[in-house]
Amino acid sequence: MSFGQRLNQARKTKNMSQEELASILGTKGPAIGRYERDEMKPSIEVASNMADILNVSLDWLTGRSPLQLDQAMINRVSQLQQLSEQDKQHILYTLDAMLRDAKTRKAYSS
Structure with missing residues (x-):
C-alpha cells in the first residue's frame, strides 16, 4: 500500500475530510488530495504531524511497518x-x- 493510500485510509478511519486535515496541518485541502494520489510527498515534519493527528505511527504511514497501531x-x-x-x-x-x-x-x- 502506498503512502497516499495509507493516508487516505487513516483519514477516513478518523472520519475526517481532506479539508479538516489540511486545516489542522495549516495547508489547503488540495494538497491532501495530491498526497493521497501520490502526486506529491510531504516533508518528514508534515508526515509526522499527519501521523500524530491521525493516531497512527509514522512507520505505518510511510510503509515501513505493516501494522497499523493507534x-x-x-x-x-x-x-x-x-x-x-x-x-x-x-x-x-x-x-x-x-x-x-x-x-x-x-x-x-x-
Whole structure:
C-alpha cells in the first residue's frame, strides 16, 4: 500500500475530510488530495504531524511497518516495556489466553 493510500485510509478511519486535515496541518485541502494520489510527498515534519493527528505511527504511514497501531496501542506497548520481566510475562500469558479464547469463540460462531 502506498503512502497516499495509507493516508487516505487513516483519514477516513478518523472520519475526517481532506479539508479538516489540511486545516489542522495549516495547508489547503488540495494538497491532501495530491498526497493521497501520490502526486506529491510531504516533508518528514508534515508526515509526522499527519501521523500524530491521525493516531497512527509514522512507520505505518510511510510503509515501513505493516501494522497499523493507534496511539493507545503504542502507549500500552510502551507501558509494558517499562515493567519487570516477571510482570511482562504475567501480562503476556493472560493476553495469550484471552486471544485463544477470542479465536475459539470466532471459530464456533462462524
